[in-house]
Amino acid sequence: MDADNSIVVEGLVREFKTLRAVDGIDLRVEPGEIYGFLGPNGAGKSTTVLMLTTLLPPSAGTARVAGYDVVRDGPKVRAAIGAALQEAALDPLLTGRDHLRLQATLQGLPRGERQSRTVELLDRVGLSDAADRKVKGYSGGMKRRLDLALALVHRPRIIFLDEPTTGLDIQSRTALWGEVARLAREDGVTIFLTTQYLEEADVLADRVGIIDHGHIVAEGTPDALKDEIGRPSVHATPLSEADSDRVAAVLAEFGEPVAGATRDIAVRLRDGNAGLAEVVRALDAQSLTVADLELKQPTLDDVFLAKTGRSLEGDDDGENEETAPARGRRR
Amino acid sequence: MSSAVAEQVRAVAGRSVTRTLRQPASAIPPLIFPMMLLAVNSAGLKASTQLPGFPTDSFLAFALAVPFIQGALFSTMNAGTDLARDIQTGFLNRLSLTSLRGSALLTGQLAGIVTLGLMQAVFYTAVGLLVGVRFASGPAGVLVLFVFAALVSLGFGALGSFLALRTGSGESIQGIFPLLFVFLFISSMNAPRDLIAVRWFRIAATLNPVSYLIECVRSLIITGWDAQALALGFGVAIAIATVSLVLATRALRRRMVR
Numbered sequence: 001m002d003a004d005n006s007i008v009v010e011g012l013v014r015e016f017k018t019l020r021a022v023d024g025i026d027l028r029v030e031p032g033e034i035y036g037f038l039g040p041n042g043a044g045k046s047t048t049v050l051m052l053t054t055l056l057p058p059s060a061g062t063a064r065v066a067g068y069d070v071v072r073d074g075p076k077v078r079a080a081i082g083a084a085l086q087e088a089a090l091d092p093l094l095t096g097r098d099h100l101r102l103q104a105t106l107q108g109l110p111r112g113e114r115q116s117r118t119v120e121l122l123d124r125v126g127l128s129d130a131a132d133r134k135v136k137g138y139s140g141g142m143k144r145r146l147d148l149a150l151a152l153v154h155r156p157r158i159i160f161l162d163e164p165t166t167g168l169d170i171q172s173r174t175a176l177w178g179e180v181a182r183l184a185r186e187d188g189v190t191i192f193l194t195t196q197y198l199e200e201a202d203v204l205a206d207r208v209g210i211i212d213h214g215h216i217v218a219e220g221t222p223d224a225l226k227d228e229i230g231r232p233s234v235h236a237t238p239l240s241e242a243d244s245d246r247v248a249a250v251l252a253e254f255g256e257p258v259a260g261a262t263r264d265i266a267v268r269l270r271d272g273n274a275g276l277a278e279v280v281r282a283l284d285a286q287s288l289t290v291a292d293l294e295l296k297q298p299t300l301d302d303v304f305l306a307k308t309g310r311s312l313e314g315d316d317d318g319e320n321e322e323t324a325p326a327r328g329r330r331r
Numbered sequence: 332m333s334s335a336v337a338e339q340v341r342a343v344a345g346r347s348v349t350r351t352l353r354q355p356a357s358a359i360p361p362l363i364f365p366m367m368l369l370a371v372n373s374a375g376l377k378a379s380t381q382l383p384g385f386p387t388d389s390f391l392a393f394a395l396a397v398p399f400i401q402g403a404l405f406s407t408m409n410a411g412t413d414l415a416r417d418i419q420t421g422f423l424n425r426l427s428l429t430s431l432r433g434s435a436l437l438t439g440q441l442a443g444i445v446t447l448g449l450m451q452a453v454f455y456t457a458v459g460l461l462v463g464v465r466f467a468s469g470p471a472g473v474l475v476l477f478v479f480a481a482l483v484s485l486g487f488g489a490l491g492s493f494l495a496l497r498t499g500s501g502e503s504i505q506g507i508f509p510l511l512f513v514f515l516f517i518s519s520m521n522a523p524r525d526l527i528a529v530r531w532f533r534i535a536a537t538l539n540p541v542s543y544l545i546e547c548v549r550s551l552i553i554t555g556w557d558a559q560a561l562a563l564g565f566g567v568a569i570a571i572a573t574v575s576l577v578l579a580t581r582a583l584r585r586r587m588v589r
Binding site: 053054055075078079081082083085086087089090091093094098101102103105106107108134150 | 335338339342343346349350353354417420421422424425426427428429430431
């Protein structure tokens with residue numbers, strides 16, 4: 001049995017009429033790794049997932065999932081993977097238990113195993129008490145957990161999670177993160193996770209690929225990517241707006257300006273953390289008082305900003321434009 | 332059909348029936364509306380039985396054929412909107428990621444529709460018997476009637492599935508539904524074709540395949556065993572089912588490119 005749990009993508013392209021949603025990406029996900037695919041709405045994340053899960057044929061390039069070509073070996077790829085796509089695709093009139101039974105039958109689980117697997121998964125995602133309620137009465141978090149359980153029914157070796165926590169409250173999000181981490185750490189499942197949440201990628205992913213306008217603009221471990229940016233930034237909020245220019249002038253001696261919050265004046269420190277003490281002394285020497293002074297370590301958003309010139313946080317383009325052709329008609 | 336595929340078909344059919352029965356707004360109209368139309372027409376058009384050459388003295392028996400076809404038209408809408416909803420919500424993608432075969436998906440979906448069509452046929456028959464209609468073809472004719480109802484549900488269900496797969500939109504299916512009803516109203520639903528006085532209407536009813544579906548059911552109720560009516564009815568139903576199934580299968584193959 002081929003136990004290759006990797007994902008290997010070379011020059012993958014997907015075009016929709018005039019739109020090149022994915023523009024020749026290369027990536028490799030190692031067995032048992034959690035790979036965070038990070039990018040703003042409309043960047044090409046979901047289109048990539050649809051191609052890797054065999055739901056959308058690529059326009060060019062190749063992708064091997066679990067050792068199988070996504071175009072030539074579709075049935076073998078599908079047998080090896082589980083997927084929870086962007087919207088929890090559930091039937092509101094069926095119960096959680098109905099969904100799991102249906103999925104177990106369609107995935108070809110032996111008849112004797114279906115019931116026990118259903119009970120096991122309901123328990124695992126904390127839905128045992130709600131198992132016999134119709135899904136239309138589930139909260140967003142419960143739907144997402146059921147979605148994850150459905151992806152696990154046939155014990156896949158690779159799981160694709162397309163923005164699994166979008167719209168969830170912190171508690172539901174944290175619970176899902178715990179389950180995803182457990183799948184990789186304890187069960188050795190390879191996880192391809194798309195997200196627009198920096199924190200999610202930071203907490204969960206072993207490595208992160210950042211995609212923008214269909215191109216991968218950065219790839220590496222979260223720490224390595226942040227180290228590329230290297231230096232922390234200091235953010236000062238003048239006590240009086242009248243002092244803003246003077247504070248900015250002082251800070252400019254210690255590094256290059258970066259974008260901060262509305263009233264913040266921020267620079268990336270030339271000398272790293274050690275520069276903070278000098279900043280404090282310089283402000284004091286000029287008799288400048290600040291309401292707040294904060295040292296911030298680089299984040300993945302800083303990485304995104306450095307690579308694309310835009311901030312990822314608060315971006316709100318239309319992902320729907322990217323995925324609509326795939327949902328409407330898969331050709 | 333292998334046992335694995337048979338299990339998949341059963342699972343998809345079971346889901347189709349379950350979701351319809353859990354949705355009174357889908358399950359009840361195909362039962363109630365045809366009965367309401369039957370009651371109104373039977374009361375209003377009772378005098379038609381006095382026309383020379385009218386084939387029965389009970390307009391209720393004459394009109395009882397219509398609910399069977401009207402109910403099957405509801406099958407078109409139910410099958411179509413269910414499948415369109417699966418496309419819109421991504422549920423079809425979920426099914427596509429399993430080992431489910433396209434043929435099993437379509438067969439299962441249609442098996443569910445046929446099951447519901449049969450349940451409707453049993454209901455209409457029971458109502459007919461309760462209000463005093465006697466089936467001229469006897470118990471065997473009732474069985475043939477059920478087979479015919481299943482075949483018509485299959486054909487119209489496949490047509491609805493085809494429309495859903497082509498448009499991917501439940502709203503489009505609901506938009507087409509009234510158009511299908513036009514076929515019902517310009518058929519021989521309220522009068523035998525040879526008694527329709529208006530020439531264009533008589534020609535339209537003669538060209539309209541729905542007329543032959545109604546006349547097949549009607550013959551079993553009021554005539555007995557009419558070989559010509561049965562042959563025409565089954566012929567038209569088989570033709571509709573064959574064309575619709577071919578179109579739906581092709582559309583599904585395109586939709587499930589994977």
